[in-house]
Amino acid sequence: MPFYDLKSGKTLIINGPASIKLLEGRASILGCPLPQKKQVVIKSWRSRPVYAYEDSKIEYTFGEGGSIEEVDGNTIPDEWLKTIQEIAELDQSILMFMGTSDSGKTSLATLGANIIVGMKKRCIFVDLDIGQSSICPPTTIGYVYLKNPLPDISYVRAESIEAVGYTSPTHIMARHVKAVENLYNNLKEKYSVQNLVIDVDGWINSEGAIHHKKELMKIFNPTHLLIIGDAYPGLQEYCEEYSIGLRELPPPIFVRKRSLEARKKLREMMYERFLRKSVVRTIPVSWVELEYITGENRVYKISQIINKLLVLFAEDKGIVIEEGLEEIYRIYGAGILCHLYDVNYTFSGIGLLTMFNLKKNLLKIYTSFQAQIKRIVLSSLIVSVEGSELFSTPPQALES
Ligand SMILES: Nc1ncnc2c1ncn2[C@@H]1O[C@H](COP(=O)(O)OP(=O)(O)OP(=O)(O)O)[C@@H](O)[C@H]1O
Ligand SMILES: [Mg+2]
Incomplete structure (x- = not known):
């Protein structure tokens, strides 16, 4: 495994995906002492400054897009x-x-x-x-x-x-x-x-x-x-x-500015993290309290909001949607991002609404939350099961 000799008083910026291990010396990341001989993972799209208090030997590996660069002094002012x-x-x-x-x-x-x-x-x-x-x-x-x-x-x-x-x-x-x-x-x-x-x-x-x-x-x-x-x-x-x-x-001495794309990727990793181990659950519409983020809770209005979101999404992607949310799930593996609440009205996780059928009185929600869902609040975002943010529009845009 390659290693880096980081001299005392210097900083090694680690751009993820990467993993490092302090083999010798003393160093820290943002005030957190690096443990000896323990792997520290730096996730994709994130970067961490490792500052050496003593001459340090740091083992490293990185994946695609990962890198390291040395900076003089401490990047923390x-x-x-x-x-x-x-x-x-x-x-x-x-x-x-x-x-x-x-x-x-x-x-x-x-x-x-x-x-x-x-x-x-x-x-x-x-x-x-x-x-x-x-x-x-x-x-x-x-x-x-x-x-x-x-x-x-x-x-x-x-x-x-x-x-x-x-x-x-x-x-x-x-x-x-x-x-x-x-x-x-x-x-x-x-x-x-x-x-x-x-x-x-x-x-x-x-x-x-x-x-x-x-x-x-x-x-x-x-x-x-x-x-x-x-x-x-x-x-x-x-x-x-x-x-x-x-x-x-003052600003930090070294900043790796993130593009809008990188910011989106960071969000997507977080959606994915909270959607992991999800399954599709089928629930009668009448069993849950439904709401849109603006507070709208009339079911027929929510149905209209979903339709409008689908129209805007179809326009954006240049496609025609005929079967509603189920089609989005089939083609893109995606649904409307929702917030789920348990019987005590406590926030219990996120989910993706992948079917909404008032005639059948059924909805489907992709979520890792397993207990009874009492309340579902719909957002104006379409997110895939891998966490990709496929479409978003300001909430008010769907009510007009
Ligand atoms: N002292 C520092 N040394 C090296 N890199 C730094 C330092 N401070 C910030 N950075 C890097 O600069 C980038 C932006 O930092 P950070 O995420 O803390 O900014 P932020 O103001 O919270 O941004 P946002 O508005 O997106 O939340 C990150 O990649 C971070 O690792
Ligand atoms: Mg921040």
């Missing part, structure tokens, strides 16, 4: 490390982040969580990003109690999830905020909040976007807001008013 260290010393910290897409929010959040957990403190990672989720399926938000530092937060799954319904908050702000409130209430019931690290999306380029971020802050009352880049007009005053410690941090 000193300001990041200092700020996180200082905050981690506090008795309680609620950290929120702000920055554009690919600015390094999730990496900074991972560093924060790893340093806090490394100090043997309780830390809960909250993922509010419905587009580039780390621990829950895209279109949902969730949290997980971290027991150990992790090279990549996406190694763990959320222990509690709330559905939102779309891959960007722009068209679905109120629903996102409501879901965040529910998630926070659920978290408070389960844990006495000590340290929260709250990852968010990179939608910050308008007043509406900043307003939305403020709504999220109102729910969590963060002790600190870490901004990568410059603060936005008015944010300083806002933070002063609510006693939030505002810190402006």
